[in-house]
Amino acid sequence: MxxxxxxxxxxxxxxxxxxxxxxxxxxxxxxxxxxxxxxxxxxxxxxxxxxxxxxxxxxxxxxxxxxxxxxxxxxxxxxxxxxxxxxxxxxxxxxSPPDYSVRYEALLRIFTLWVLPTDEALAYLERDRAEYRRHLAQIETAIGEVEWSKNPINRGARLTIEFGRRFYATLIEWIDWAAEQVRSGTLEPGGPLPTI
Amino acid sequence: MxxxxxxxxxxxxxxxxxxxxxxxxxxxxxxxxxxxxxxxxxxxxxxxxxxxxxxxxxxxxxxxxxxxxxxxxxxxxxxxxxxxxxxxxxxxxxxSPPDYSVRYEALLRIFTLWVLPTDEALAYLERDRAEYRRHLAQIETAIGEVEWSKNPINRGARLTIEFGRRFYATLIEWIDWAAEQVRSGTLEPGGPLPTI
DNA sequence: CCTTGACATGTCGAGACTGACAGGACAAAT
DNA sequence: ATTTGTCCTGTCAGTCTCGACATGTCAAGG
Missing domain, CATH: 1.10.10.10 (Winged helix-like DNA-binding domain superfamily/Winged helix DNA-binding domain)
Structure with a gap:
């Protein structure tokens, strides 16, 4: 049995x-x-x-x-x-049920940014920002180059690509905010709470 | 040697x-x-x-x-x-260099949405949307409950959590846009190109 | 008393994923 | 002729990750 x-x-x-x-x-x-x-x-x-x-x-x-x-x-x-x-x-x-979990190592690292002195943390964020700008540019190039109208498959892909575009735009806005917080001393002992 | x-x-x-x-x-x-x-x-x-x-x-x-x-x-x-x-x-x-790659199965699925009839695709997006709203609500609860001001560790975590908030807000805006595109027939043969 | 359920730690086999290794085909330049 | 570089397919060892399995503690309620 x-x-x-x-x-x-x-x-x-x-x-x-x-x-x-x-x-x-x-x-x-x-x-x-x-x-x-x-x-x-x-x-x-x-x-x-x-x-x-x-x-x-x-x-x-x-x-x-x-x-x-x-x-x-x-x-x-x-x-x-x-x-x-x-x-x-x-x-x-x-x-099959969708897996809604996200894996993003680059953002995991931000949790740990407090171990670096403020100026080094800022340089770190600056490097990330440059990377995100590259990704955004690459996606915008893809949006401009591919023939999305061709068939339902391509138009479906266009939906996801559009999320990619918004995703990196959001990342860049966020990282500018984060850098501003770090600049104001959030990661230092007794520093201020991040403000939205 | x-x-x-x-x-x-x-x-x-x-x-x-x-x-x-x-x-x-x-x-x-x-x-x-x-x-x-x-x-x-x-x-x-x-x-x-x-x-x-x-x-x-x-x-x-x-x-x-x-x-x-x-x-x-x-x-x-x-x-x-x-x-x-x-x-x-x-x-x-x-x-060690950051790994900038993202893994997100739930979005991978959107690529494939064209295999479903329009009404079923819309129901699919609706379910995703509900899930994203749950995540957003959970994050906003966390933001309200935790004592972020405590120390640099918590304030550093607050930076990443803030990205989570913006991420899910962006997802919801995007999925509303995507649903609108699907509703207008983008995933059907000969349908229109998604418009921003 | 005893059941239920949350708390709590752990192992294991199988499958997913990566970087390194390996090797062949073809084109263009030197 | 030969080198360089891109194209192209593949394998492999080792690590990461997950669901399932296993075990035991403690509190509250019936």
């Missing part, structure tokens, strides 16, 4: 695989394309290295969720999502 | 350990406290389960970065960060 009281696990992370299924639902792409595209768009909410992408593509082919539609120069393999793959995406959205 | 051309790795993730070092730098806390606190504050940028926290506390004690300062009822163990632990935090901030 199987002890059914023990069988309580239904968790299905596998975010990467669903990201890939989405990206391969439009134009066929290679693992190399995907790795680069991840950097620029989906990578803003779910980063992935090629070392993780290639094995996953293999599994997806084995399960019939994508197929290799062509082979280009230098062994370049082009994949595309099958109808079964699209079904898998639909099931994923419908059946 | 060691082939130095191969020694190129310096990566130090270990975010959790530094999160714990920060949290234990003020009032002594137990693993149980930390697990609960993670949910409410640091967990907004770096979630952690107790099953990961307890072993990490053991390692930190072994390395002398925290010490057990007291034992309460029910075997409750109270830890506090040592001066060496604070040094480790400072070194972390100074020597």
């Amino acid at each position: 199987i002890d059914m009281s023990r069988v309580t696990c239904y968790i299905v992370p596998m975010s990467l695989r669903h990201g890939l299924l989405d990206l391969l639902a439009g134009e066929p792409q290679s693992g190399y394309d995907l790795a680069r595209f991840f950097e620029a768009s989906m990578g803003n909410v779910w980063p992935a290295q090629h070392s993780q992408i290639y094995p996953e593509l293999g599994k997806l082919v084995a399960e019939g969720l994508i197929t290799q539609v062509d082979e280009g120069p230098r062994g370049r393999k082009l994949y595309q999502t099958t109808p079964e793959g699209i079904d898998a995406l639909r099931t994923w959205l419908r059946e | 060691i082939d130095m051309s191969r020694v190129t790795c310096y990566i130090v993730p270990m975010s959790l350990r530094h999160g714990l070092l920060d949290l234990l730098a003020g009032e002594p806390q137990s693993g149980y406290d930390l697990a609960r606190f993670f949910e409410a504050s640091m967990g907004n940028v770096w979630p952690a389960q107790h099953s990961q926290i307890y072993p990490e506390l053991g390692k930190l004690v072994a390395e002398g970065l925290i010490t057990q300062v007291d034992e309460g009822p029910r075997g409750r163990k109270l830890y506090q960060t040592t001066p060496e632990g604070i040094d480790a935090l400072r070194t972390w901030l100074r020597e």
